[in-house]
Amino acid sequence: MNLLITGGAGFIGAEAVRAWVDRPEVTKLVNLDALTYAADLRRLHGIHGVHPRYVFEQVDLRDRAAVREVVRRHGITHVVHFAAETHVDRSIAGPEVFVETNVLGTLHLLEACREEWNLRYQISEFRFVHVSTDEVYGSLGPADPAFTEANPLQPNSPYSASKAGADHLVRCYVRTYGLPAFITRCVNNFGPTQHTEKFIPTVLRCLADDQPVPIYGDGRNVREWLAVSDHVEGLRLVLERGEVGGTYNLGSGVELDNLDLAGRLCDLFDAETGRPAGTARRRLSFVADRPGHDLRYAVDATRLRALGWQPAADFNTALRATVRGFLERRGT
Numbered sequence: 001m002n003l004l005i006t007g008g009a010g011f012i013g014a015e016a017v018r019a020w021v022d023r024p025e026v027t028k029l030v031n032l033d034a035l036t037y038a039a040d041l042r043r044l045h046g047i048h049g050v051h052p053r054y055v056f057e058q059v060d061l062r063d064r065a066a067v068r069e070v071v072r073r074h075g076i077t078h079v080v081h082f083a084a085e086t087h088v089d090r091s092i093a094g095p096e097v098f099v100e101t102n103v104l105g106t107l108h109l110l111e112a113c114r115e116e117w118n119l120r121y122q123i124s125e126f127r128f129v130h131v132s133t134d135e136v137y138g139s140l141g142p143a144d145p146a147f148t149e150a151n152p153l154q155p156n157s158p159y160s161a162s163k164a165g166a167d168h169l170v171r172c173y174v175r176t177y178g179l180p181a182f183i184t185r186c187v188n189n190f191g192p193t194q195h196t197e198k199f200i201p202t203v204l205r206c207l208a209d210d211q212p213v214p215i216y217g218d219g220r221n222v223r224e225w226l227a228v229s230d231h232v233e234g235l236r237l238v239l240e241r242g243e244v245g246g247t248y249n250l251g252s253g254v255e256l257d258n259l260d261l262a263g264r265l266c267d268l269f270d271a272e273t274g275r276p277a278g279t280a281r282r283r284l285s286f287v288a289d290r291p292g293h294d295l296r297y298a299v300d301a302t303r304l305r306a307l308g309w310q311p312a313a314d315f316n317t318a319l320r321a322t323v324r325g326f327l328e329r330r331g332t
């Protein structure tokens with residue numbers, strides 16, 4: 001396959017590049033990324049500019065002609081679409097770029113595939129995975145059952161609304177044009193190279209800088225957490241075995257409220273830096289809640305588990321590795 005990964009310099013896309021570049025079914029792996037503030041090519045150390053099967057294209061999804069040119073020139077047969085604006089707080093401060101990249105950018109990619117793939121062979125030979133998020137479903141109450149793929153989309157932030165917009169486009173390209181696409185909706189990811197603006201790295205950065213650790217509201221907002229490596233393996237299985245047109249949730253069943261997770265990170269931080277137990281927890285500090293802050297997300301991943309997927313990482317071990325990775329990069 002000539003595999004196009006969009007957003008391969010981002011947190012999850014880079015994990016996918018690392019996991020897939022040496023797989024036997026991959027002839028060429030093209031990483032299309034605009035290199036926004038969220039990108040970091042150090043995540044691709046040892047691959048970027050070095051690996052014989054890897055090609056980098058610095059292209060903005062908002063540039064329709066350039067996107068099509070990449071799909072054409074590299075004879076792309078498979079797409080896994082990660083690139084997006086991803087930070088909820090930024091979407092509240094400035095929604096427009098979220099619509100431009102996440103909705104219009106996805107449309108440009110869908111159009112490029114539809115046009116190019118229709119010029120070659122049967123469109124059904126190709127595959128397109130759209131990487132979405134559990135946030136499109138909206139918010140759950142404390143006792144509600146987890147979201148299934150049949151739940152309606154009820155996004156509450158400009159970020160999740162723009163991702164839901166893209167999901168609807170992908171769905172309609174399956175129905176209207178026969179594009180062989182999948183939609184995946186994963187819970188919160190974590191891992192050592194996540195951008196410092198996200199929750200876990202923010203906690204660790206504040207602790208490392210001896211700053212207060214901001215906790216929104218009362219800290220009782222619940223998220224489900226999956227190791228980034230398990231997300232990427234799930235996407236690979238969808239690509240390999242998924243039912244065309246299908247939507248797949250990815251989750252671990254590990255639900256934690258923000259205060260609980262921050263507390264665990266504090267304890268790991270103390271242990272890893274040799275500080276007395278309880279030191280870091282004193283840094284936790286409640287701040288005004290995020291507007292429209294969803295109370296709880298959790299998904300039912302039965303459908304993907306039926307394809308043979310299950311999370312391999314132990315949560316506590318992976319969280320410790322995340323803390324260690326953060327400290328190593330800080331040179332602490």
Ligand SMILES: NC(=O)c1ccc[n+]([C@@H]2O[C@H](COP(=O)([O-])OP(=O)(O)OC[C@H]3O[C@@H](n4cnc5c(N)ncnc54)[C@H](O)[C@@H]3O)[C@@H](O)[C@H]2O)c1
Nearest residue numbers: 007009010011012034035036038039060061083084188189
């Ligand atoms: N991080 C999570 O917990 C999580 C959970 C579920 C789903 N997702 C989804 O997974 C995908 C990847 O998330 P992430 O956390 O790795 O994101 P990220 O913010 O770390 O990386 C996004 C990447 O996309 C690139 N990009 C942004 N705008 C672009 C544009 N206009 N053109 C080309 N490239 C552009 C950036 O340069 C960056 O490399 C996103 O679609 C996100 O919605 C993330």
